[in-house]
Amino acid sequence: MSLEDLYREVILDHYRNPRNRTELDDPQHRAEGVNPLCGDEVVVELSFDDGIVEAVSVRGQGCSISQSSGSMMSTAVQGRTKKEIAEIAERFRDMFSSDDETDQTDLGDLAALQGVRRYPVRVKCATLPWATLDEALEAGADGAVSIA
């Protein structure tokens, strides 16, 4: 199996079996994000305890790239501090602007999306959940963002 096939499997697995979809009762942070270009919608909810993410929910509808990216993000931020989340987000975004095949294995499943950089329109799909997460962290419990 080529790396590309493996990455495709990882993306499809997150798309078909999205993680952390259960709505939070009383999230400290919440935002809704849309990508009108593709029709993707994402809702991100987070609650922190003692400075680390103790509950996260990512739900939505749209293409396999946006929805699998949201699922991967939900597992990546669990148990992390805001600072750690910002670092992962930066690494993730850098993955799409870098030309060379750098080793992204420490990004875990998120590395599976690196092939998306060859399709600039789809990069917005991949980064929508992260833009929505940023908004949620800044806006408190009532954020909304459109990345058109």
Ligand code: ZN
């Ligand atoms: Zn999309």
